[in-house]
Amino acid sequence: MARRREDSDVSPEVVEKFRGFLQEEYGKELYKAAEEEASLAIDFERMDKAAEDLSRMLLDKPDEFMQVAHEAVNGIDLPGPVRIRFFKLPDTLTVNVRDLRSKHIGRFISIEGTVRRASEIRPEIVAIDWKCADCDAVVRHPVKTFVSRPFRCTGVVDGKACDGKRFIELDKVMIDSRWITIEEPFELTEGEKPSQVNIWLTEDLVSQEGRRMSDPGNRLKITGVLREIPKGKEGTSKLDFFLEANHVEPTETSWERLKITKEDEEAIKKLAADPLVYDKLVDSLATSLFGLRSIKESIILQLFGGVPRKLPDGTHFRGDIHILIIGDPASGKSQLLKLVPEIVPRGRYVSGKGVTGAGLTATVTKDEQFMGGWVLEAGALVLTNKGLLAIDEFEKMSPEDQVAMHEALEQGTISIAKASIVATLPAKTSVLAGGNPKFSRFDPMRSIHEQVNIPPTLLSRFDLKFTLRDIPNAKEDKKIVEHVLKSRHEADTITPVISREIVRKYIAYAKEKCKPNLTPDVSKLLKNFYVKTRGRAEGGRSPVPITLRQFEGLMRLSEASAKIQLSDIIRKEDAERAIRLMEVSLRDLGSDMETGEIDVDKSEGGTTFSERSKIAKILTLLDELSGEKRDIVLIAKLKEVAARDKISETEVDDIIDRLKREGILFEPNPGYVQRP
Ligand SMILES: Nc1ncnc2c1ncn2[C@@H]1O[C@H](COP(=O)(O)OP(=O)(O)OP(=O)(O)O)[C@@H](O)[C@H]1O
Numbered sequence: 001m002a003r004r005r006e007d008s009d010v011s012p013e014v015v016e017k018f019r020g021f022l023q024e025e026y027g028k029e030l031y032k033a034a035e036e037e038a039s040l041a042i043d044f045e046r047m048d049k050a051a052e053d054l055s056r057m058l059l060d061k062p063d064e065f066m067q068v069a070h071e072a073v074n075g076i077d078l079p080g081p082v083r084i085r086f087f088k089l090p091d092t093l094t095v096n097v098r099d100l101r102s103k104h105i106g107r108f109i110s111i112e113g114t115v116r117r118a119s120e121i122r123p124e125i126v127a128i129d130w131k132c133a134d135c136d137a138v139v140r141h142p143v144k145t146f147v148s149r150p151f152r153c154t155g156v157v158d159g160k161a162c163d164g165k166r167f168i169e170l171d172k173v174m175i176d177s178r179w180i181t182i183e184e185p186f187e188l189t190e191g192e193k194p195s196q197v198n199i200w201l202t203e204d205l206v207s208q209e210g211r212r213m214s215d216p217g218n219r220l221k222i223t224g225v226l227r228e229i230p231k232g233k234e235g236t237s238k239l240d241f242f243l244e245a246n247h248v249e250p251t252e253t254s255w256e257r258l259k260i261t262k263e264d265e266e267a268i269k270k271l272a273a274d275p276l277v278y279d280k281l282v283d284s285l286a287t288s289l290f291g292l293r294s295i296k297e298s299i300i301l302q303l304f305g306g307v308p309r310k311l312p313d314g315t316h317f318r319g320d321i322h323i324l325i326i327g328d329p330a331s332g333k334s335q336l337l338k339l340v341p342e343i344v345p346r347g348r349y350v351s352g353k354g355v356t357g358a359g360l361t362a363t364v365t366k367d368e369q370f371m372g373g374w375v376l377e378a379g380a381l382v383l384t385n386k387g388l389l390a391i392d393e394f395e396k397m398s399p400e401d402q403v404a405m406h407e408a409l410e411q412g413t414i415s416i417a418k419a420s421i422v423a424t425l426p427a428k429t430s431v432l433a434g435g436n437p438k439f440s441r442f443d444p445m446r447s448i449h450e451q452v453n454i455p456p457t458l459l460s461r462f463d464l465k466f467t468l469r470d471i472p473n474a475k476e477d478k479k480i481v482e483h484v485l486k487s488r489h490e491a492d493t494i495t496p497v498i499s500r501e502i503v504r505k506y507i508a509y510a511k512e513k514c515k516p517n518l519t520p521d522v523s524k525l526l527k528n529f530y531v532k533t534r535g536r537a538e539g540g541r542s543p544v545p546i547t548l549r550q551f552e553g554l555m556r557l558s559e560a561s562a563k564i565q566l567s568d569i570i571r572k573e574d575a576e577r578a579i580r581l582m583e584v585s586l587r588d589l590g591s592d593m594e595t596g597e598i599d600v601d602k603s604e605g606g607t608t609f610s611e612r613s614k615i616a617k618i619l620t621l622l623d624e625l626s627g628e629k630r631d632i633v634l635i636a637k638l639k640e641v642a643a644r645d646k647i648s649e650t651e652v653d654d655i656i657d658r659l660k661r662e663g664i665l666f667e668p669n670p671g672y673v674q675r676p
């Protein structure tokens with residue numbers, strides 16, 4: 001409590017009362033905390049029950065109350081110092097960040113939110129010990145926004161106050177501290193920019209454990225005293241707040257704040273029992289968009305999600321389902337991507353190209369202005385931890401984000417190490433990504449994988465991948481245009497079957513209550529599909545059609561399907577739904593245009609069998625041209641000889657690009673290639 005004035009002006013009766021409460025209710029814990037030189041967290045409600053006047057004083061005059069607590073503890077014979085902290089303030093005393101007003105300044109309150117930014121942990125001067133030049137007494141004076149001297153000496157000489165006014169600086173009192181910015185919980189925000197507030201954490205709140213807890217992406221409930229800081233420099237009267245934290249605890253995403261009433265629960269159970277619920281949900285999603293049923297159905301499964309599992313050996317399997325849509329311009333991707341996050345709790349829409357600030361993952365930047373030093377800021381994936389992030393223009397994201405995205409999609413974490421900051425942030429986020437093909441529109445003459453601008457390692461992390469093509473078709477076009485006209489002019493004819501409100505609650509409810517398990521019959525079904533599809537690849541002649549990543553995806557999709565009906569087991573129809581969607585996905589992005597086979601290597605940006613043979617051919621030709629000494633080869637010459645083997649110039653260019661990327665070739669001079 002270095003910040004408090006040492007001269008006491010609190011009433012001894014109150015100190016006595018609090019001491020009594022401590023000894024009676026927290027005797028053992030207090031002693032234990034003192035032995036470990038830790039802090040003691042007191043349940044506010046317990047104190048409120050035992051001594052209402054004490055809890056009232058804490059709320060109204062927290063600084064005085066802390067002084068009381070300090071003196072009360074000092075008066076007890078203990079093996080070490082103990083800091084008193086208070087938690088579990090009732091919900092009525094939890095203030096929404098957006099509702100913070102000047103009336104809260106100087107009061108003890110509780111707030112909740114997700115950490116968005118966090119500074120490094122640094123020592124901060126909180127007080128200076130001054131020596132009185134007259135009587136040598138040491139006077140501790142707090143440092144607020146600037147350094148000031150004590151007004152008068154509080155020492156006592158010969159039974160009389162010294163009142164000296166000349167001081168010599170003796171020592172600075174330092175404590176470890178960290179500034180964080182929290183942003184209000186997502187349940188409270190609907191689209192608009194969430195409000196933020198800065199928090200000041202000190203002492204054991206920034207210990208090893210405290211640091212991990214207050215890293216960006218974590219959700220916290222914090223108690224403390226709201227203080228004001230002058231905003232800007234001179235002349236401005238506008239005040240800003242920060243909370244001086246007293247107690248911090250991690251909170252799980254609490255769906256309760258969505259307020260699922262008894263009636264809601266009834267409605268959800270009724271929907272879940274309806275075999276047509278899948279269609280109803282699809283009909284309630286992005287109603288302004290015509291068709292796209294397989295994609296919409298997949299998104300519905302994504303919203304409910306699979307079940308995250310941890311094996312006894314520590315292996316972790318994610319429950320999040322990731323979906324990628326690559327499509328022609330104006331095929332409805334952006335529209336869809338914007339609508340989906342609105343219906344889920346904790347959803348966001350960002351564009352891969354233009355994510356400002358911390359980008360998609362996380363960044364470390366220098367911030368001298370407020371926090372001082374290095375600041376770790378959470379990007380969109382971290383802020384939507386346990387929610388959904390729609391990423392538009394996915395192929396245009398920055399190379400750094402692309403690298404970090406690999407870890408985020410599979411492990412659900414983002415690791416960052418820069419300057420003095422090393423952290424692993426949580427990012428258990430379902431990703432719905434959309435983007436354009438390489439040449440912005442699909443070219444039916446080229447194979448799909450040539451046109452997808454996303455590295456295969458990243459592609460393979462998407463459970464389902466779809467293409468959207470804008471191919472003129474008179475019958476379809478008429479239907480779409482009619483739908484568009486109708487949705488613009490008779491808005492009520494396309495109202496969703498299930499209201500957005502209920503869909504949100506339904507998802508939250510199912511996620512919390514339902515963890516379906518596999519049965520032997522269904523395992524067999526999934527296994528058979530896997531083995532059969534893979535069987536097409538046997539013998540090494542044909543492409544490899546399906547990998548284990550897709551198999552895990554199938555399980556997640558089946559689980560999601562079961563959750564929609566709140567079923568404890570994964571039923572046959574759930575597995576069949578998953579298989580059907582997986583087949584659409586494999587056909588969309590996986591079929592080898594030249595052989596007509598489904599080829600998973602291709603959907604993951606890998607190489608199909610016919611392409612592999614062309615690459616082998618090019619390498620052979622190259623070696624023939626360059627000879628023993630591996631001379632440089634003119635690309636034009638290579639194209640000339642390749643043409644004899646019916647490999648086109650664009651194909652040669654693509655193959656060279658690819659071999660360069662893989663380090664098999666390099667370009668010593670423009671127009672030439674060479675083997676390293
Ligand atoms: N299936 C559809 N039903 C109704 N409207 C559609 C459909 N597809 C596209 N549209 C309309 O076309 C317009 C363009 O769609 P959108 O902006 O979502 O395209 P996009 O796929 O993101 O294109 P780009 O690749 O150029 O970003 C939107 O106004 C959208 O409502």
Ligand SMILES: [Mg+2]
Pocket residue numbers: 333334335392
């Ligand atoms: Mg778009």
Ligand SMILES: [Zn+2]
Pocket residue numbers: 132133134135136137153154155162163164
């Ligand atoms: Zn003095």
